[in-house]
Amino acid sequence: MPLSVFDRLAVLRIEYPMVFKNKNPYTKRVSHCGVLEFSAEEGFVLLPDWMMKNLNLEEGQLVTLENTTLPKGTYMKIQPHSTNHNFNILEAKPSSAISVVETDCEVEFAVPLDYKETEKSKVESGKSQEETKFKPFMGVGRRLDGQPSTAPAEPSTASAESMVKEDGVKDVKEKNLKKDEQKFQPFTGKKYRLAE
Structure with missing residues (x-):
C-alpha cells in the first residue's frame, strides 16, 4: 500500500493489527488480509498472486479496500x-x-479433496468386531526377585467359562506362591548396634 494510506490510518487511530477487507467490485468476491509494508506507488496496492486468483482479479484491475476489525476465531x-x-x-x-x-x-x-481410499483401509474398516475387541495385557509377567514366574506363559481371555475352569488352578498357584514367599528372604545381613 502507498505511504499516504498509512498517514491517513494513523490519524484515524485504527485498531491493530491492521486488517483490510478486499473486494472485487465486478465479481463481489471478498477476502481479508493484513499489510506487509507501505511502500507501493501512489494509487496502487500489491496483492499476492494467490489472493488475486481468489478474488478473480487481473493485474491492473480495480479493487476496493476497507479497514475492518474481525472477531477472534474460536x-x-x-x-x-x-x-x-x-x-x-x-x-x-x-x-x-x-x-x-x-x-x-x-x-x-475435513477429508482432503484428492483423498482416495486404499485397499488396505477398506480391509481394515471391514474387520469384524471380534478382531477389534479390546485385549487386556498380552505380555509375560516377571518377578522382581529373579525367581521364575508362576503365571501362565500364554495370555488368557477373561471369559466366564475360563474363570470357572481356572478356579482349581488358582488354588494350586496360591499355595505355590506362599511356599515361594516363605523360601525367599530379601535381607539376610546381620544386625549391628553402635556402642554407647
Whole structure:
C-alpha cells in the first residue's frame, strides 16, 4: 500500500493489527488480509498472486479496500488440497470471517479433496468386531526377585467359562506362591548396634 494510506490510518487511530477487507467490485468476491509494508506507488496496492486468483482479479484491475476489525476465531474447519498446499475453509466461528492472530482457535480437518481410499483401509474398516475387541495385557509377567514366574506363559481371555475352569488352578498357584514367599528372604545381613 502507498505511504499516504498509512498517514491517513494513523490519524484515524485504527485498531491493530491492521486488517483490510478486499473486494472485487465486478465479481463481489471478498477476502481479508493484513499489510506487509507501505511502500507501493501512489494509487496502487500489491496483492499476492494467490489472493488475486481468489478474488478473480487481473493485474491492473480495480479493487476496493476497507479497514475492518474481525472477531477472534474460536473454531475453524478446513479441507486441505494435498497437491498444492492450499485449503478450503468450510466453516468458521463466531462469524464467516475471523482473526486467527493471537487467539486459541480450535481447528478441525475435513477429508482432503484428492483423498482416495486404499485397499488396505477398506480391509481394515471391514474387520469384524471380534478382531477389534479390546485385549487386556498380552505380555509375560516377571518377578522382581529373579525367581521364575508362576503365571501362565500364554495370555488368557477373561471369559466366564475360563474363570470357572481356572478356579482349581488358582488354588494350586496360591499355595505355590506362599511356599515361594516363605523360601525367599530379601535381607539376610546381620544386625549391628553402635556402642554407647
